[in-house]
Amino acid sequence: xxxxxxxxxxxxxxxxxxxxxxxxxxxxxSSSTANSGGTHSDAALSKTVTIRMLDAGQGDAILxxxxxxxxxxxxxxxxxxxxxxxxxxxxGIDKVDKLILTHAHADHIGGAEPLMKKYQVGAIxxxxxxxxxxxxxxxxxxxxxKGIPVTALKAGDRLDLGNGVSFRVLxxxxxxxxxxxxxxxxxxxxxxxxxxxxxxxxxxxxxxxxMLFTGDAExxxxxxxxxxxxxxxxxxxxxxxxxxxxxxxxxxxxKTVSPAYVVxxxxxxxxxxxxxxxxxxxxxxxxxxxxxxxxxGTITITTDGRDYQIEGER
Ligand SMILES: [Zn+2]
Numbered sequence: 001x002x003x004x005x006x007x008x009x010x011x012x013x014x015x016x017x018x019x020x021x022x023x024x025x026x027x028x029x030s031s032s033t034a035n036s037g038g039t040h041s042d043a044a045l046s047k048t049v050t051i052r053m054l055d056a057g058q059g060d061a062i063l064x065x066x067x068x069x070x071x072x073x074x075x076x077x078x079x080x081x082x083x084x085x086x087x088x089x090x091x092g093i094d095k096v097d098k099l100i101l102t103h104a105h106a107d108h109i110g111g112a113e114p115l116m117k118k119y120q121v122g123a124i125x126x127x128x129x130x131x132x133x134x135x136x137x138x139x140x141x142x143x144x145x146k147g148i149p150v151t152a153l154k155a156g157d158r159l160d161l162g163n164g165v166s167f168r169v170l171x172x173x174x175x176x177x178x179x180x181x182x183x184x185x186x187x188x189x190x191x192x193x194x195x196x197x198x199x200x201x202x203x204x205x206x207x208x209x210x211m212l213f214t215g216d217a218e219x220x221x222x223x224x225x226x227x228x229x230x231x232x233x234x235x236x237x238x239x240x241x242x243x244x245x246x247x248x249x250x251x252x253x254x255k256t257v258s259p260a261y262v263v264x265x266x267x268x269x270x271x272x273x274x275x276x277x278x279x280x281x282x283x284x285x286x287x288x289x290x291x292x293x294x295x296x297g298t299i300t301i302t303t304d305g306r307d308y309q310i311e312g313e314r
Contacts, residue, residue: 072100075108075115095122154177171201196247240275262288266292
C-alpha cells in the first residue's frame with residue numbers, strides 16, 4: 001500500500017460465506033458442499049494466496065504463490081530478460097514448482113531458459129503444439145537436459161496447486177492441438193498459423209476468488225469459449241487477453257466474464273500501441289477497474305479465498 005498506489009479491496013459474497021460457515025459449524029462439518037453460483041468453492045484457504053503480474057516489459061509473466069507451491073505463468077520476452085529475472089529476484093522466490101507456458105511466442109517463453117538456469121523448476125506445462133522456433137526448441141532441450149518433465153495441457157485438465165487452489169484448463173481442446181500439429185508438420189518451416197489462439201486458457205480458483213488467464217487468445221477464440229463454457233467463465237479478475245490488443249476482449253466475452261478488475265501486462269511505449277483504446281473503452285463500459293504494469297508496475301493480488309485485495313506498486 002504505497003503512497004499513491006492503487007489500493008482496492010473487495011468483499012466477496014461475505015454474507016453468503018458467513019452463512020455457509022455458520023451452517024457448516026452447526027452441522028459439525030469442517031467444510032461445506034453448498035456454494036454460491038454453482039461454480040464457487042466455499043472452503044476458506046488455510047494460507048493466503050499471492051498473485052503477482054510482474055512488471056517485466058512487453059510480455060506476460062505472472063507469479064502465483066499458493067502458500068504450498070510457486071507457479072509461474074509465462075516468462076516475458078527475450079529482450080525483457082533482465083527485467084523479468086529482476087522481478088523474480090525482487091519477489092524472493094527460490095524455486096518454481098510449476099511453469100505454465102501458454103503458447104510458443106517469444107513474449108511468453110523468452111525467459112524460460114534463464115529461469116531454468118537460475119531456479120529449480122519442478123515441472124513445465126505447455127500447449128503441446130510444436131514450433132520450429134529456436135526459443136521453443138531451446139527450452140525443450142534444456143528441460144530434457146535438466147530432467148524437467150514437460151506435459152501438454154488441454155481442455156478438461158485440472159492442476160492442483162496446493163492449499164485448495166486449482167487451475168482448470170479451458171483450452172486449447174485436444175482436437176485443436178491435433179489439427180495445429182498437423183499443420184505445423186505439413187509446413188515445418190512455418191510456425192502454427194494462429195499461435196495466439198492456441199494459448200492455454202484457464203481459471204484459477206482460490207476458494208471463492210476466481211481469476212481467468214487467457215494468454216493471447218483473440219476474439220474468435222473468446223467467442224468459442226463463451227459458447228462452450230458460458231457463465232463458467234465468470235471471474236473476479238481477468239488477465240487482459242493479448243496485452244490489451246483490439247483483436248481481443250470482445251464485448252460478448254467481457255460481459256460473460258464480467259470481471260471487477262482487468263489487469264494488463266505490457267511494456268511502456270511498446271511498438272504495438274498496447275493497450276489499444278477500443279478494449280479500454282469496453283472495460284470502462286463494463287465498469288471494470290483496469291490496472292496496467294506499464295503504469296502501475298507489478299500488480300499484486302492477495303486472497304484468503306473469501307476477500308481479495310489488488311494493488312499496483314505505483
Ligand atoms: Zn503476447
